[in-house]
Amino acid sequence: MKRHQAILELLENESYVSVSYLCDLFKVSAVTIRKDLKLLEEKGLLFRTHGGATTQNPYINDRHVSEKEKLNVTEKEAIAEVAVKLIKPNDSIMIASGTTMHALAKALNIEEQLNITTSSLMVSLELTKSPNYHILQLGGSIRHSSSSVTGHYSQTLLQNISCNLLFLGVDGIDVDHGCTTTSLEEAILNKEMINSAQKVIVLADSSKFNRKGFGKICELSDIHHIITDSGITETMAKEIEAMGIQLTLV
Template identity: 55%
Template structure:
């Protein structure tokens, strides 16, 4: 809604903060229209609010949380949003059928998927993540695991590098279950490690569908390594903490969003 009467700086800032609390993200172009001011004015407002610690500026807007992710050990990540990850993993497991062939990437959310798999028939799983492989070994089902080799990242207990990438060229799977460190509506999917991002891109190439498993804290964040844009994503499974505006934006790009 266009605000016709010119607001003073304090009033503009309150409108921006209120909108940010409601939607989790504000865009410069939208604020210009709503407040009837120039982009230069809005950028100055966002800079002042960032200096006060009230938001984080991003390309073309601002967000409530720090948009830049940091690499954390897998045992530390496992404790974060654990309930949400369990629900996401359980929902994702419903997409796996008997005699399926799938790729499971790295991360604690896809590890939750591995724990939740219950099938009666055979299953072929390609993975570069040791923690995922160890969970699959516990299953009673007839699961065949192809463990990719390469350079082991201690923080994620997963492999990266040319050896793992070249091995993927021998397979074609129905689904890729992908964990990410960041989902940004402009920048796409990211992880904290560029070599892992490259391996994830190769996984996308050999998979018929790409299904992203990510809790709501990953939205509006960016890691160092870009994996892909949303044109390569078929579905995202997340929790109810994701904003309605984000869900609508993803759906408009052709991405199916499942909320647990």
């Protein structure tokens, strides 16, 4: 069918196309377009996502931190520079694991006191640069791929902690499936972090959107603020803002 071929040609130039865009382009209903995308997905030619289709597999495999820290470096640094402006002297904050969290630790330049709880060994080591930071390193089993900890000890300790800000890194953000990571154990720990925080701020570059990891952390509605780069689609941005989530693009 010519329309199917045209959709595939569009995806050769664009990594993502929305259902609404295809409806306007081909002058057909959303039901028709969704049937087209379902057929093309069954043939292994694309992946359906919330509100559209992509050539990129939305399911994420775990990768070592040494590999991930080389990806989207400029975007992560820009996100971190914006995020640190939300931190005030004497705040009690929590920093989860991930390469964007490491970028946040590098960018943190407050000279006054801070209480910082983290699951990331890399973040803790970076934050020892300041004698004013009281660092609580969560303990437990170490994930070699992320240089972070998970497990019962950390979860129990978090039940006795309250912080005003949680900075959370994720592997996937999907409107329907929420925030996810490649590790179920890390997802469980992140849930406890969310329960201990007054405000949850996700730091994620645009490559994380319309992606899904194995372990579900939370619904998107559990997040208060997302900081990302301008690479996310306009459709995704509108859907996030329509949910009442603050969205900052860098």
